[in-house]
Every structure is written in C-alpha cells, then in structure tokens.
Amino acid sequence: MVALKKRSDDYNEHIRFETLRVAVLEFIEGLKSHTHPLPETLKKKVWELFAEEFLTYEKIISSNLTSKKYDYGKLKSRLLREKTEVSI
DSSP states (O other): OHHHHHHHHHHHHHHHHHIIIIIIIIHHHHHTSTTOOSOHHHHHHHHHHHHHHHHHHHHHHHTTTTOSSSOHHHHHHHHHHHHTTSOO
C-alpha cells in the first residue's frame, strides 16, 4: 500500500512538472514567435489567462523548489522571464 502511494505521488509530481514545463511555459514562449498559428485575438486571450494564473503557477513552482527529481528552479526562471511580457 505504501509503495502504491509513493508511485501515485511520483506520478502526480511528474504530471505537475511537465504540465508547467510544456503546457504552460513552452506554449507561452512559443506565442512570441511570429509564425505561431494562433490568431492575434486568441494570443491576446492566452496572455490574459497567463497573467490571471501567474500567481498560481508561481506558488506551485515555489512550493516544489526542493524537489530532487525535477528542476523547478529552471521553471521559476522561465516563469519570471515571461512575467515581463505581461503587466502583472
């Protein structure tokens, strides 16, 4: 039972990290490309949603900085870099 709980916790941490890394940060970073296929109005909405959720992302990353498996410090640097793109 303990092993199952550990596996579940490990899986959840992996999903949390990869969601922030790929679904949030890589997508946001990609929006700056002039060749990104989203229309400008949709890009603007994505940036607005990023700004609204920024503190949530920052809290999740900060609470996991001591992770030995995943580099949340690198995610935090990327997140803060993107913060300059929006007025938060």
